[in-house]
Amino acid sequence: MLAVSVVPGSPQAPNYRRFRSGAGEHLLVVPHTRIFDLSHALAASLDVDVQAADRFAAALGETSELEADLAAVVTPAPQSLSLNVSSSCNLSCGYCYADRGAFGGAQAATMQTVVAEQAVERLLAVADPARPITIGFLGGEPLRNRDLVHAIVHFAGGRAQQQKLDVRFSITTNGTLIADSDIKLFRDHRFAVTISIDGDAVAHDAQRPLRNGSGSFARLAKRAAPLLADPGRAQVAARMTVRCDRFDLEPRLNAIWSLGFPEAGVAPLRVAADGSELRDDAWPIYRDALIAVASRELERAMRGLPIRLTNFAVALRQIHAGASSPYPCGAGGGYFSVAADGDWYACHRAIGDKRYRLGSSAALDESGRRSFLEARHVHAKADCRICWARYLCAGGCHQETGARSVASCNFIRDWLDFCLASYCELSSTRPDHFAHRLKPKA
Amino acid sequence: MPPSQPKLFARNVAAVRRFADPSNLLSITAGNPVSTRLESGIGNCFPGLECDLRNLERRFFPFLEMDPIDNFIFLASVDTDGVAHAEAAGDLSQADASVYAGLADDLKAGRSVLVSRIAGTFGVLGPLSLNLGLPALGQAPAIDGDLTIPSTGPGRKPPDAWTAIRLLNEGTDVTLVFVNDDGSKTSTLTAKRARYLDDNGALSAAFLPGELSQSLxxxxxxxxxxxxxxxxxxxxxxxxxxxxxxxxxxxxxxxxxxxxxxxxxxxxxxxxxxxxxxxxxxxxxxxxxxxxxxxxxxxxxxxxxxxxxxxxTAVQGAPFRDLTELLANLNYAAGVELAVAQEYLAAAFSLKPDSDPSLQANPDLPGDVKAARAELMRIAIGEMRHTRVVNDVIRGLSDAGKFEPALRVASQVPHQNPGPFRPVMARAATRQAIDDFIQIEAQSTGVDGLYNNILATLQFPPADVKNRVTDEWIQAIRSVIAEGEDHFETFLNIQEWLSSHSESDYLRALAPPRPPAGNPGDATLQAAYASVLNNLYTGYKKGRFLGADEINAARASMLGSDGVVAKAEAVARQNFLVTFTTPADPRFTPIDPPGVLVA
Incomplete structure (x- = not known):
């Protein structure tokens, strides 16, 4: 990694967040997401003198030799790539960001194998060979270009073997087109398979109809069943989109889990093509519904069972590790998305958007990357840079910046408060829940 | 031992990484080291290295800073802001506030103000009203006051003004009478003796930064x-x-x-x-x-x-092969403790008593003999304590219900030259005897060598010992080894103290005989010894807590006018060697070194 520039933080930025849980009094030190338990006496004294508390937290938050400077803008080697392999879809979900893969005409043609191969070649050439490399398949519905998916997996797998690289795959699919050959492919390779499913048949069919208007749930359930029953080396998870018109998360998630999905994540719409995104008044309702489901999962975890809500499981894992980043995702850093024409974009949601185009398989636009990352560093965002959640949230999806509001940010902070307290309680009661997640740093 | 209530505990990996090894997730993040705390400072009143505690007494009365010198107390300053604040808050009467103001005015005008009288509760001396010293004020002559040196006997007073203030009980009423330097004005204030520390044990905010160290x-x-x-x-x-x-x-x-x-x-x-x-x-x-x-x-x-x-130089022992060998050596170790305790007692009682007039021949002799005897007795008691420790360890390593107290006196003890053992020999504290004692206690060669092997066995236990070892047994053996080092150094000191005197100067006799059979004094000593052994056996057998009665009885029987010590002294007074006869009882049969054939 090469540090090219620095975006200084705000002197007004809070260095800590005080919180309490069933396990006692705690301090989140914002830089590097460090969590400390406080004696009641220390907690009381910090609460009396917030300036002293902030200085105290700043000292606890000093960057150590093992950690990256949070103000630095680094352009790491690209490590993962998504290929937008299909410009069409057999479903017609109203909220789709990709216009069923056509991106408003920006990606009219379907990706050719040679384009995908060039992209993969480029990725394998520039990635850090000591770390895992991920190749993802998106669309549209990627399995509409099944031949390419299979070809690229074999192509990349062969290269990985030659070059002794750790190459993994991911695919996001609506699940309705999964064929037996696909299941074999997923099982035999290290595939992270994310299936978009919005709940039980009623909710799902309302939100995710086939192009002819009929529901897609039954087809999805049937096609996904063999994979769920025997995933092989694949990791299968569900992704449930939440629209503004229904917040019955729990029954919908239960329906998904009952199909055999070990985990399901939820994603509320902030920007939606059909206007179904959550507005300010909806965020508290969504928050309460999400925390209710997570509370149930926390009770399960306290009994030693796995957490099935991906959002919660990931949050706890990241809090445990002290995940701390000035970026919400790897866009333009370690992650790129390749359009059907071979151009590299910072993000799969921005195909066709010139502001996100950062090169091609021939060459990356390094100065474009730098300015892209400088502009999107959390220290460069006026409202985010003075938020205590800045290194956990980092401002959220770049595509959704315009939809950021006090209400939606309050949801993030409330959710993080809940996760922080849950982490302290779970790690007190069941430290073993986190024990196996402690891996030595590479 | 970690503090039970850490102030700050690193919970997640990132927090731990900030301070420590990330793999050690549950380590406690210590606060400031203990050496930074006030109570760890080398502070005293003379005038102190890190702080001068006399400065605390300068703030013994609310809102006032005083200068106690000899039997005077001078007023140094008045905290007028504090007075105003307390008055506004209703914590101080208007009348008192005006007294404070008057004192402040006097100081401001360059007049000295002294305390002429102090009344309050002076700790062990109880309630007193004391006149303090005063220089000549105006027409009035100088006054010595009530403070006197020496401060002894009934009705005693504190020796000086600072001590008087130091004695005042925190939180009790103190009444001061002030007089200004021309003697023209007196005033009186009553308040509680101020607190020097706040509820957290930190220095009261009344003290300014640097105030405690201003007179180093x-x-x-x-x-x-x-x-x-x-x-x-x-x-x-x-x-x-x-x-x-x-x-x-x-x-x-x-x-x-x-x-x-x-x-x-x-x-x-x-x-x-x-x-x-x-x-x-x-x-x-x-x-x-x-x-x-x-x-x-x-x-x-x-x-x-x-x-x-x-x-x-670290001494490393060699582990024993198995539990049987370990237990055999522990039993022998207990026997060695008993044997050397008896040798040390024989030596201690062979020294001339303090009352012996011949000790006065040399000015250093009485002190040297007294110190040598006291240290021999201290070490002998230490060995008895070790016997107890070893028995506890044996009990811990034994199968339930199989524990047999180790109270068999060793027949031979470790020795270096010639080695590895020598017979147990009760004798007077001759130079040769002290040399032998030094060898016994010498690190790695003497009895400590035995304990180092025991420690190594507990630290690197063979398979049949592994599940029986606890940290408590390891620490117990460590402390025996550490005390052995102290014994070793003490014997070097005894050797040094006695080296400038001839043996006949400090010994009752160079080779005192054993008491003849039927000597009544010795008979009562041996009976008392047998009773001690019996009590210890029963007490150890019952185990901790349950056996406390017998062990306390054994301990009590050592002391007092009818105790073992007094009985031994009576034997020594007859110029006999103090020895202890093993009762004819299989529980106390002398024990040989393990693995050694004794002729």
């Missing part, structure tokens, strides 16, 4: 010369064993302490003159001289001056 020793090198080791406890010995001349082994006459700050720094083939109670001039570096020559003072490690880098 300076320059320190100068004071280094002036103040003795009772003052510079940690880094300034008055006396130390001298730097060894090159190629000279430790031993007499190099073990005698010499003045550490001696002026003559030459290292000769003979040691410097021994330290005496004679005046330090001109032997020691002079006050100003030491400002320039302090670098020549030697480091002292283990009581000995050194100039080369110190390299500690």
């Amino acid at each position: 020793c300076s320059p320190w090198t100068h004071d280094f010369r002036d103040c003795g080791c009772f003052y510079w406890a940690s880094n300034h010995p008055d006396i130390a064993q001298p730097l060894l001349s090159p190629g000279t082994p430790a031993g007499q006459p190099w073990n005698a302490p010499v003045p550490w700050e001696r002026r003559d720094r030459t290292v000769r083939a003979t040691p410097p003159a021994k330290a005496t109670e004679a005046p330090s001039e001109p032997i020691e570096l002079r006050h100003y001289e030491i400002n320039n020559r302090w670098q020549e003072l030697h480091f002292v490690v283990g009581g000995r001056e050194i100039t080369a880098p110190f390299s500690p």
Whole structure:
């Protein structure tokens, strides 16, 4: 990694967040997401003198030799790539960001194998060979270009073997087109398979109809069943989109889990093509519904069972590790998305958007990357840079910046408060829940 | 032991990484080290190294700063802001506030203000009303006041003003009468003796930064010369064993302490003159001289001056093969403790009693004999304690219900030259006996060698020991080894103290005979000894807590006018050797060293 520039933080930025849980009094030190338990006496004294508390937290938050400077803008080697392999879809979900893969005409043609191969070649050439490399398949519905998916997996797998690289795959699919050959492919390779499913048949069919208007749930359930029953080396998870018109998360998630999905994540719409995104008044309702489901999962975890809500499981894992980043995702850093024409974009949601185009398989636009990352560093965002959640949230999806509001940010902070307290309680009661997640740093 | 209530506990990996090894997730993040706390400071009243505690008493009365000097108390300042604040808050009456204001006005006008009378509760001396000293004020003559030196006997008063204030009970009423320097005005205030610390144990906010250290020793090198080791406890010995001349082994006459700050720094083939109670001039570096020559003072490690880098030598024992061998050696170790305790007691009682007029022949002799006897007794008691420790460890390692107390006196004890054992020999504290005791306690060769092997077995346990070891047993054996080192050094001291006297000067007899059969004094001693053994056996057998009655009884039977010690003294007074006869009882049959055939 090469540090090219620095975006200084705000002197007004809070260095800590005080919180309490069933396990006692705690301090989140914002830089590097460090969590400390406080004696009641220390907690009381910090609460009396917030300036002293902030200085105290700043000292606890000093960057150590093992950690990256949070103000630095680094352009790491690209490590993962998504290929937008299909410009069409057999479903017609109203909220789709990709216009069923056509991106408003920006990606009219379907990706050719040679384009995908060039992209993969480029990725394998520039990635850090000591770390895992991920190749993802998106669309549209990627399995509409099944031949390419299979070809690229074999192509990349062969290269990985030659070059002794750790190459993994991911695919996001609506699940309705999964064929037996696909299941074999997923099982035999290290595939992270994310299936978009919005709940039980009623909710799902309302939100995710086939192009002819009929529901897609039954087809999805049937096609996904063999994979769920025997995933092989694949990791299968569900992704449930939440629209503004229904917040019955729990029954919908239960329906998904009952199909055999070990985990399901939820994603509320902030920007939606059909206007179904959550507005300010909806965020508290969504928050309460999400925390209710997570509370149930926390009770399960306290009994030693796995957490099935991906959002919660990931949050706890990241809090445990002290995940701390000035970026919400790897866009333009370690992650790129390749359009059907071979151009590299910072993000799969921005195909066709010139502001996100950062090169091609021939060459990356390094100065474009730098300015892209400088502009999107959390220290460069006026409202985010003075938020205590800045290194956990980092401002959220770049595509959704315009939809950021006090209400939606309050949801993030409330959710993080809940996760922080849950982490302290779970790690007190069941430290073993986190024990196996402690891996030595590479 | 970690503190039970840490103030700050690193919970997640990132927090731990900030301070420690990330794999050690549940380590406790310590706060400031204990050495930074006020109570760890080398503070005293004379005037202190890190803080001068006398400065606390300058704030003993609310809103006032005082200067206690001899039997005077001068007013130094008035906290008028504090007075105003307290009055506004309703914590101080208007009348009192105006008294404070008057005192402040006097000081402002350049007039001295003194306390002429102080009434309150003075700790152990109880409620008193004391007149303090006053210089001549206006027409009035100087007054000595009630404070007197010496401060002894019934109706005693504090010796000086600072001590008087120091004695005042926190939170009790104190009444002060003030007088200004022309004697024209008196005023009175009553308030509670101020608190010096807040609820958290931190210094009260009444004290300004630097106030506690405003009267420290300076320059320190100068004071280094002036103040003795009772003052510079940690880094300034008055006396130390001298730097060894090159190629000279430790031993007499190099073990005698010499003045550490001696002026003559030459290292000769003979040691410097021994330290005496004679005046330090001109032997020691002079006050100003030491400002320039302090670098020549030697480091002292283990009581000995050194100039080369110190390299500690770790003694490592060799583990025994299995539980059987370990238990055999533990049983023998208990026997050795009993045997050497008996040898040390025989030696202690062979020394002339303090009342012996012949000790007066040499001015050092009474003190040397008294110290040697006291240390022999202390070490003997230490060995008895070790017997208990070893029994606890044996119990811990034994199968439930199979524990048999180890109270068999050893037939032979470890010895170096000739080695590895020698028979147990009760005898007077001759030079040879003390030499043998030094060998017994010598690290790695004597009984400590045995314990080092035991410790190694517990630390690197063979399979059948592994599940029985607890940290408690390891620490118990460690403490026995550490005390053995203390015994070793103490015997070196005893050797040194007695070396300048002839054996006949300090021994009742060089080779006292054993008491003849039927000697009534000895018979009662042996009966008492048998009773001690029986009590210990029963007490150990019952185990901790349950056996407390018997063990306490054994301990109690040692002391008092009818105790074992008194009975032994009666035997020694007849010029007999004090010995202990093993009762004819299989529980107490003498034990041989394990694995050694005894002829």
